[in-house]
Amino acid sequence: KIIFYLDRRQKLLHPGKSLYRALLDSVTFSDENVKFQIIHEENKILLQVEISEIEGNIFRLKIDEASPLRARYKVPDVLIKEPTTQRLFVSQKEAGILALSSVNEDYKLKVTANPFQVVLQSKGETVLSMNSNGLLYFEHLQPHPSDRKPTAENEEAASDSSKRKQEDLGLWQEKFGTFLDIKAHGPSSVGMDFSLHGFDHVYGIPQHTETLLLKNTSDGDAYRLYNLDIFGHKIHDKIGIYGSVPLLLAHKPNRTSGIFWLNSSETLVDINTKAVAEHMPSRSAAETAKQRAVPLTDVRWMSESGIIDVFLLMGPTAFDIFKQFAQLTGTQALPPLFSLGYHQCRWNYEDEQDVKAVDAGFDEHDIPYDVIWLDIEHTDDKRYFTWDKKKFQNPRKMQEHLRKKKRKLVVIVDPHIKVDPMYTLYSEAKDKGYFVKDRNGQDFEGICWPGSSCYLDFTSPEVRKWYADQFAFKTYKGSTNILFVWNDMNEPSVFKGAELTMQKDAVHYNNWEHREVHNLYGFYQQMATAEGLIRRSSGKERPFVLTRSFFAGSQKYGAVWTGDNTAEWGYLKISIPMLLTISMAGISFCGADVGGFIGDPEPELLVRWYQAGAYQPFFRGHSNMESKRREPWLFGKKNTQIIREAIRERYVLLPYLYTLFYRAHTAAEPVMRPLWVEFPEKIETFGVENEYMLGNALLVHPVTEQEAKAVSVLLPGSEEIWYDFRKFKRMEDPGTLKIPVTLENIPVFQRGGTVIPLKTAAGKSTEWMIDISYELHVALDTEACAVGELYLDDGHSFQYLHKKQFLYRKFTFHKNILTSSCTNESGQYHTTCVVERVIVLGFGQQPTSVTACSKDGKEKEVVFTYDMNTSVLTLENLALSVDADWEICIT
Numbered sequence: 001k002i003i004f005y006l007d008r009r010q011k012l013l014h015p016g017k018s019l020y021r022a023l024l025d026s027v028t029f030s031d032e033n034v035k036f037q038i039i040h041e042e043n044k045i046l047l048q049v050e051i052s053e054i055e056g057n058i059f060r061l062k063i064d065e066a067s068p069l070r071a072r073y074k075v076p077d078v079l080i081k082e083p084t085t086q087r088l089f090v091s092q093k094e095a096g097i098l099a100l101s102s103v104n105e106d107y108k109l110k111v112t113a114n115p116f117q118v119v120l121q122s123k124g125e126t127v128l129s130m131n132s133n134g135l136l137y138f139e140h141l142q143p144h145p146s147d148r149k150p151t152a153e154n155e156e157a158a159s160d161s162s163k164r165k166q167e168d169l170g171l172w173q174e175k176f177g178t179f180l181d182i183k184a185h186g187p188s189s190v191g192m193d194f195s196l197h198g199f200d201h202v203y204g205i206p207q208h209t210e211t212l213l214l215k216n217t218s219d220g221d222a223y224r225l226y227n228l229d230i231f232g233h234k235i236h237d238k239i240g241i242y243g244s245v246p247l248l249l250a251h252k253p254n255r256t257s258g259i260f261w262l263n264s265s266e267t268l269v270d271i272n273t274k275a276v277a278e279h280m281p282s283r284s285a286a287e288t289a290k291q292r293a294v295p296l297t298d299v300r301w302m303s304e305s306g307i308i309d310v311f312l313l314m315g316p317t318a319f320d321i322f323k324q325f326a327q328l329t330g331t332q333a334l335p336p337l338f339s340l341g342y343h344q345c346r347w348n349y350e351d352e353q354d355v356k357a358v359d360a361g362f363d364e365h366d367i368p369y370d371v372i373w374l375d376i377e378h379t380d381d382k383r384y385f386t387w388d389k390k391k392f393q394n395p396r397k398m399q400e401h402l403r404k405k406k407r408k409l410v411v412i413v414d415p416h417i418k419v420d421p422m423y424t425l426y427s428e429a430k431d432k433g434y435f436v437k438d439r440n441g442q443d444f445e446g447i448c449w450p451g452s453s454c455y456l457d458f459t460s461p462e463v464r465k466w467y468a469d470q471f472a473f474k475t476y477k478g479s480t481n482i483l484f485v486w487n488d489m490n491e492p493s494v495f496k497g498a499e500l501t502m503q504k505d506a507v508h509y510n511n512w513e514h515r516e517v518h519n520l521y522g523f524y525q526q527m528a529t530a531e532g533l534i535r536r537s538s539g540k541e542r543p544f545v546l547t548r549s550f551f552a553g554s555q556k557y558g559a560v561w562t563g564d565n566t567a568e569w570g571y572l573k574i575s576i577p578m579l580l581t582i583s584m585a586g587i588s589f590c591g592a593d594v595g596g597f598i599g600d601p602e603p604e605l606l607v608r609w610y611q612a613g614a615y616q617p618f619f620r621g622h623s624n625m626e627s628k629r630r631e632p633w634l635f636g637k638k639n640t641q642i643i644r645e646a647i648r649e650r651y652v653l654l655p656y657l658y659t660l661f662y663r664a665h666t667a668a669e670p671v672m673r674p675l676w677v678e679f680p681e682k683i684e685t686f687g688v689e690n691e692y693m694l695g696n697a698l699l700v701h702p703v704t705e706q707e708a709k710a711v712s713v714l715l716p717g718s719e720e721i722w723y724d725f726r727k728f729k730r731m732e733d734p735g736t737l738k739i740p741v742t743l744e745n746i747p748v749f750q751r752g753g754t755v756i757p758l759k760t761a762a763g764k765s766t767e768w769m770i771d772i773s774y775e776l777h778v779a780l781d782t783e784a785c786a787v788g789e790l791y792l793d794d795g796h797s798f799q800y801l802h803k804k805q806f807l808y809r810k811f812t813f814h815k816n817i818l819t820s821s822c823t824n825e826s827g828q829y830h831t832t833c834v835v836e837r838v839i840v841l842g843f844g845q846q847p848t849s850v851t852a853c854s855k856d857g858k859e860k861e862v863v864f865t866y867d868m869n870t871s872v873l874t875l876e877n878l879a880l881s882v883d884a885d886w887e888i889c890i891t
Contacts, residue, residue, distance in 0.1 A: 409482055412487075485533065844871065
């Protein structure tokens with residue numbers, strides 16, 4: 001393991017009394033913020049602190065040098081706008097304390113001057129404190145030792161031992177094996193500790209191949225946020241992999257809180273949960289003071305550079321946190337419907353004939369799919385935006401063939417550009433100065449798939465605009481409007497580089513070093529790619545872009561996946577907490593390679609992975625060059641049948657899934673969520689990571705053990721009713737149940753009180769299913785009520801946004817009446833689709849008659865069957881318009 005100098009330097013600062021003191025006589029108030037200075041008692045450097053309250057229970061704390069030698073990096077483009085602030089008021093003044101209260105007065109901030117610390121209280125209860133362990137750390141920018149004027153003090157500093165110390169701690173340069181990282185501006189790391197009071201369950205900070213609950217870190221074992229290309233990443237490792245979202249959530253039964261540390265340089269997070277004694281107020285003088293043990297979690301953030309810019313998300317519920325984070329960084333882009341279908345990928349489909357044969361294979365075996373993918377071998381010698389002249393002689397014709405089948409194509413477009421003066425993209429970018437530079441001002445060159453490569457500087461708005469223009473149909477020869485894009489290797493991956501990435505002293509737009517922007521590189525490539533796809537359609541069509549590297553806010557531009565996993569049971573198992581963690585960090589559109597990218601899955605593992613993937617947001621089978629072909633029909637008739645069934649279940653469920661994505665897009669609700677988010681007071685759910693909720697209505701328990709005959713399922717909530725999603729029968733009392741399983745399918749349960757819209761049949765692809773009728777599964781709760789929604793639009797354009805071309809319906813079951821009403825009156829979309837069938841689960845007794853009435857007062861008798869064993873009522877041949885109001889009365 002590489003020793004992180006940043007870690008070593010900051011770790012010299014031990015918990016204790018902070019060396020910083022607030023100068024409360026420097027306080028100034030404005031509508032935007034409260035500002036004051038703090039001073040380091042030893043080096044006398046002044047820092048400027050800004051505290052502001054943002055609408056919707058968010059507090060922001062910024063710390064920068066009061067007069068830095070040069071501007072320090074502040075992360076741009078991640079926040080969707082400068083947040084709207086609310087004025088803070090002084091609520092009480094006492095010596096050495098500044099007490100601020102918010103407009104709604106629920107929240108108070110107490111700033112203590114000596115030592116400097118900030119405590120955040122809600123209704124008198126301390127939720128969070130900052131710098132209470134005295135670990136605020138801020139390396140101020142200094143002139144290079146060789147530029148300093150000699151003084152007696154400096155003479156001494158130049159002595160050998162001091163020089164050695166500077167080298168030991170990597171202040172001005174660091175060695176990584178054979179690599180030398182020269183820090184042009186010297187050390188600039190920042191850090192701060194936060195104490196979360198009463199919390200011992202913390203989550204978030206993807207991406208790690210780790211458990212859902214974050215673990216205590218010991219020395220040198222911090223969670224690392226540093227985007228790296230790690231092939232076959234180890235399970236249970238805190239090293240950062242492809243993406244980073246510096247958002248941490250803490251939860252206890254009555255509250256959820258969040259910390260968003262906005263910094264794009266290498267970041268380490270230390271976590272330590274412990275019990276502390278809390279004094280209970282004594283009720284009478286005679287009573288001795290009691291103590292009780294309460295949990296406390298300390299979280300220490302350390303970043304290599306930048307400023308301290310942290311958002312405290314005060315919830316108080318998990319759904320509030322998701323909204324607050326989205327208010328800052330944006331919501332999940334609404335995906336085109338096809339991208340919620342099944343994707344078939346491999347490194348590589350060989351040529352046009354191979355693509356046609358695989359496409360035909362799906363039809364031949366009657367398996368739905370929407371998209372076939374082409375990896376790097378489809379290009380002319382790894383030159384992106386080109387085609388191999390022998391293997392793909394007529395890419396347009398191939399796409400026309402797919403278009404007739406109502407299917408799409410995705411191609412890979414990586415950020416590295418082959419060094420080749422004859423390659424237009426390279427020569428144009430070189431002439432315009434669009435590549436990242438090395439520390440000597442030359443174009444940075446690294447090795448990647450094409451061999452010697454240069455890397456586009458996506459941090460530059462001009463480069464992003466130019467890059468987006470490359471996707472224009474006239475520029476990207478052979479591309480059509482059914483071609484979409486996959487951004488890979490964008491950490492960025494540099495073979496033979498330090499840790500297989502770009503050197504930190506490479507130089508970007510505006511002269512910022514790579515160390516400042518590293519975790520933003522992939523975020524910017526995906527941003528430019530999505531913009532290019534939108535622009536090629538003159539702003540009409542939604543893009544689809546999958547990225548491997550990501551940051552906070554990547555949800556605005558498309559989908560992410562968990563990277564190069566392995567075809568082993570352990571990776572199927574760990575994919576669940578990995579996806580839940582990414583989902584909680586705002587990125588709903590996420591998935592893991594079905595079957596595992598590396599190696600050859602045994603048929604049982606492949607089947608189990610399809611069954612899990614079918615109930616996860618992004619659903620793609622993918623495998624690498626060395627692995628055997630694994631199209632779904634290559635594993636014998638029985639396995640083909642089971643995989644077909646799993647994929648069909650996915651397609652039938654798409655109305656529900658698409659509605660969930662609309663909720664993610666408009667209300668920031670994660671599509672896939674941990675149980676505790678839906679059951680925040682049930683402590684037994686807080687660590688569950690082998691099952692999850694899909695929306696609020698479905699509980700999914702993938703089978704992740706080989707040859708499993710039964711699984712142990714937690715159905716939470718003593719007041720909840722749960723139903724088997726396929727057989728409709730009510731489960732016995734909630735709690736932990738042993739559920740027998742066969743290879744045929746995995747346990748899925750519908751929660752009482754919900755209505756799920758489905759299609760009555762699957763089609764060859766999503767586009768074939770537009771006119772297929774709907775059915776509703778109405779699962780009754782203890783009050784015999786249920787509610788659910790259906791969102792509908794054209795599935796591909798931005799008309800839902802610009803022209804209100806959408807339909808948003810609400811279904812309510814109450815007092816034996818099922819009502820269809822409009823959730824959002826402004827929606828204008830029309831469909832000829834009908835609700836054909838309704839299945840009511842948990843209906844108490846056999847009805848005597850069922851009638852349906854439409855808005856114009858027309859009534860008709862409804863054909864129904866009732867199963868007394870399962871208490872299931874089925875209503876058939878309804879033909880009720882999806883876009884009209886109606887009700888069904890059961891008597």
